[in-house]
Amino acid sequence: xxxxxxxxxxxNGDIVDFAGFQMPVMYTSIIEEHMAVRNAVGLFDxxxxxxxxxxxxxxxxxxNALVPRDLSKTNVGRASYTFLLNxxxxxxxxxxxxxxxxxxxxxxxxxxxxxKILHWIKLLSALINHFSKLDIEIINISSSSAMYAxxxxxxxxxxxxxxxxxxxxxxxxxxxxxxIDSCDVxxxxxxxxxxxxYEIIVFNTSNEENTNAVNVWTxxxxxxxxxxxxxxxxxxxxxxxxxxxxxxxxxxISECINPLEADLFFPPxxxxxxxxxxxxxxxxxxxxKPLQKIRVGLIxxxxxxxxxxxxxxxxxxxxxxxxxxxxxxPILNIGIGMGYILPEHNVxxxxxxxxxxxKMHDVKIQKYPLxxxxxxxxxxxx
Amino acid sequence: MSYKVDDSCKYYKEHQxxxxxxxxxxxxxxxxxxxxxxxxxxxxxxxxxxxxxxQGEVFTSVESVKAVSDVFSPISGExxxxxxxxxxxxxxxxxxxxxxxxxxxxxxxxxxxxxNLMSPAEYENFCA
Numbered sequence: 283x284x285x286x287x288x289x290x291x292x293x294n295g296d297i298v299d300f301a302g303f304q305m306p307v308m309y310t311s312i313i314e315e316h317m318a319v320r321n322a323v324g325l326f327d328x329x330x331x332x333x334x335x336x337x338x339x340x341x342x343x344x345x346n347a348l349v350p351r352d353l354s355k356t357n358v359g360r361a362s363y364t365f366l367l368n369x370x371x372x373x374x375x376x377x378x379x380x381x382x383x384x385x386x387x388x389x390x391x392x393x394x395x396x397x398k399i400l401h402w403i404k405l406l407s408a409l410i411n412h413f414s415k416l417d418i419e420i421i422n423i424s425s426s427s428a429m430y431a432x433x434x435x436x437x438x439x440x441x442x443x444x445x446x447x448x449x450x451x452x453x454x455x456x457x458x459x460x461x462i463d464s465c466d467v468x469x470x471x472x473x474x475x476x477x478x479x480y481e482i483i484v485f486n487t488s489n490e491e492n493t494n495a496v497n498v499w500t501x502x503x504x505x506x507x508x509x510x511x512x513x514x515x516x517x518x519x520x521x522x523x524x525x526x527x528x529x530x531x532x533x534x535i536s537e538c539i540n541p542l543e544a545d546l547f548f549p550p551x552x553x554x555x556x557x558x559x560x561x562x563x564x565x566x567x568x569x570x571k572p573l574q575k576i577r578v579g580l581i582x583x584x585x586x587x588x589x590x591x592x593x594x595x596x597x598x599x600x601x602x603x604x605x606x607x608x609x610x611x612p613i614l615n616i617g618i619g620m621g622y623i624l625p626e627h628n629v630x631x632x633x634x635x636x637x638x639x640x641k642m643h644d645v646k647i648q649k650y651p652l653x654x655x656x657x658x659x660x661x662x663x664x
Numbered sequence: 665m666s667y668k669v670d671d672s673c674k675y676y677k678e679h680q681x682x683x684x685x686x687x688x689x690x691x692x693x694x695x696x697x698x699x700x701x702x703x704x705x706x707x708x709x710x711x712x713x714x715x716x717x718x719q720g721e722v723f724t725s726v727e728s729v730k731a732v733s734d735v736f737s738p739i740s741g742e743x744x745x746x747x748x749x750x751x752x753x754x755x756x757x758x759x760x761x762x763x764x765x766x767x768x769x770x771x772x773x774x775x776x777x778x779x780n781l782m783s784p785a786e787y788e789n790f791c792a
Binding site for chain 2: 307308311312313316517521585586587588590609610612615617638639
């Protein structure tokens, strides 16, 4: 599959397959794109992610039964991050819910779970509807919209130049319905890089008629030029989220990993005292049991091979875990990653090893974010 | 895209070059094609002096932000020296792929090994 910007990506970048989509891994250099987001602003095409409307009088009640977060607290104009859990308390997906209007929600979920989540939500609503009439409508808009992430300390300055003068850029986790270049868009104060910034959904556009998608993308690049904006590919998206310590579905969380193990079992992502939600009995049971493993951040002790997904972790001779994600950090100039280890080995600054060929390489257990939060990321001190 | 090919080298199909030096030892590196595909090289894993390498077998790796790439040995022999400069300046591989050798090898079967490799002209064709 291709996003509406495929022709632009193919002309300007290197294309790889990701979750069935032909996506740009980079345009010029992953390091340059990564640094643009940390120091200025970067623009990503994230249209491969799934998007659907859930609307109708019962939409909030329906959604609140699905997720461990209390969505009744997500007012109109706000967005929330949470999970869909499975029958064992594992992750079905992680996703963002935007409360656009009274009885109207927008869900954004992972490209890798596109079919799974779409069908599961439709199935549940059909099942409930079979027993008692449910006033909800599910509209998949994944291919009739486009979605971009504008990220970095200069993102706000760029956004101000493209939205109408009387509009205010939404603050973190707020949502704004507005226009860019006369195209209808929804802008949310969200993203997955560790930096402040926005995700922008462009409407009335499709692979067949992509004028609006192309216009908004081009407008952002043109108006961002004075701030040294860079189009960024999936390579920088991955290295940025890794530095921030953000988990990636399919690597760091999955159907077989639960929120306690992923160290994501806390409000507001999970309100365990909510009256009911899918996965609640399992989480209540799991939290009384000893943890089997825990997710930790890792940082290499010196230059050498970076931690990589799938490599085993050792402490001395003893195998104690596995790396779930890893790579090179352009900010720290060293290998970083995250992995799952036996909980008794989770000691801050504890030293672990991973093996590449016949050599062991030391990594240190490190809190997120892996960069200095005073210098980078949304809480940086100017 | 265009790729530089160094006329003083012979080439293995996984994009490594080997250059026979006057003293009979051989330098091994990765080609311009390889470094352009990897982009931003951030780490060259240096093997140990004394390790043996075998033609067509992986003996080390080069890492860019994009990917980790196995490095195959174009010839068989014993590692006599590793290019320690690359430990601190792996980007040299991007800037000067034919100058930034990874290892110096004392060859054990040089004539037969060289016969299996591509000439500069053949390699240029191979990359096209």
